[in-house]
Amino acid sequence: MPIAFSEFLKILEYVADKKEKVVSYIDQWYPSTKTCSVCNYVLDELPLDVRYWTCPSCSTKHGRDSNSSVNILRVGASTLGLGDVRLSRTAISA
Numbered sequence: 001m002p003i004a005f006s007e008f009l010k011i012l013e014y015v016a017d018k019k020e021k022v023v024s025y026i027d028q029w030y031p032s033t034k035t036c037s038v039c040n041y042v043l044d045e046l047p048l049d050v051r052y053w054t055c056p057s058c059s060t061k062h063g064r065d066s067n068s069s070v071n072i073l074r075v076g077a078s079t080l081g082l083g084d085v086r087l088s089r090t091a092i093s094a
């Protein structure tokens with residue numbers, strides 16, 4: 001049986017509390033998909049069918065969802081006062 005999104009959030013908060021974790025919410029209108037996670041350039045629009053895009057400012061190629069997840073992580077961490085959170089990158093040896 002499907003549950004309402006609000007019920008899902010209650011379950012998520014309950015489980016997080018039991019595990020001594022925090023659920024952080026961000027502004028639902030924050031443009032996480034349209035904001036470049038490298039240089040913070042914000043596109044005017046990004047149609048739903050566009051899954052990949054290139055930033056006109058820094059030329060970084062983004063996957064819509066992966067770019068969005070990086071931005072959401074940073075905004076959530078910032079909201080919790082964790083400062084500037086950077087994702088770890090795999091070291092590439094020459």
Ligand SMILES: [Zn+2]
Pocket residue numbers: 036037038039040041055056057058059060
């Ligand atoms: Zn950029």
